Amino acid sequence: GAGVSQSPRYKVAKRGQDVALRCDPISGHVSLFWYQQALGQGPEFLTYFQNEAQLDKSGLPSDRFFAERPEGSVSTLKIQRTQQEDSAVYLCASSFGRRTGGITGANVLTFGAGSRLTVL
């Protein structure tokens, strides 16, 4: 597609429920990132995929957070037993992720509009 698509745009969950957030990256983009953005703060890194391989999950705040990208395209961020502190906007980004021969800006991140999660 033309951009990074995320769904749902808004999700309200009761505390303790599981949620799944979907990201459709730009077609052909190798790298995919998830970020969490609390109100009034900058985005914070959660995890990174290169194709289907999860190469960096150092930002996941707890073992209740799980991300996958089984076929190297669409990715899902799952949060189990949601807590109020999980309320945030979850942003997905993708990038070309390959050697570009110096093409300017070819490996910059393109972000989706985000999924706003509210846990009651």
Next chain:
Amino acid sequence: DAKTTQPPSMDCAEGRAANLPCNHSTISGNEYVYWYRQIHSQGPQYIIHGLKNNETNEMASLIITEDRKSSTLILPHATLRDTAVYYCIVRVRPNFGNEKLTFGTGTRLTIIP
């Protein structure tokens, strides 16, 4: 990655040039300066990046001081649509792969009609 310091907020009159400063006094020789912006209810959007030379594209200009300890993003003719939070990020630019970015709290730029 080097830490950056930006003013929390700025105003600029519509039609004037908006100059957004960023301090990165601990920047290393192989670290680039990136600028992204985030308009309300949208994800961050790439603007421009540079190493040591000044850069210009269709969105903005980036001026990096000779000692590379600070930079300025210039929006030459600000419009109301430029109202956003602007993030200055310093990081090593890999040839490919993990383009992980560390965002701070940025500068909230408000364009005044």
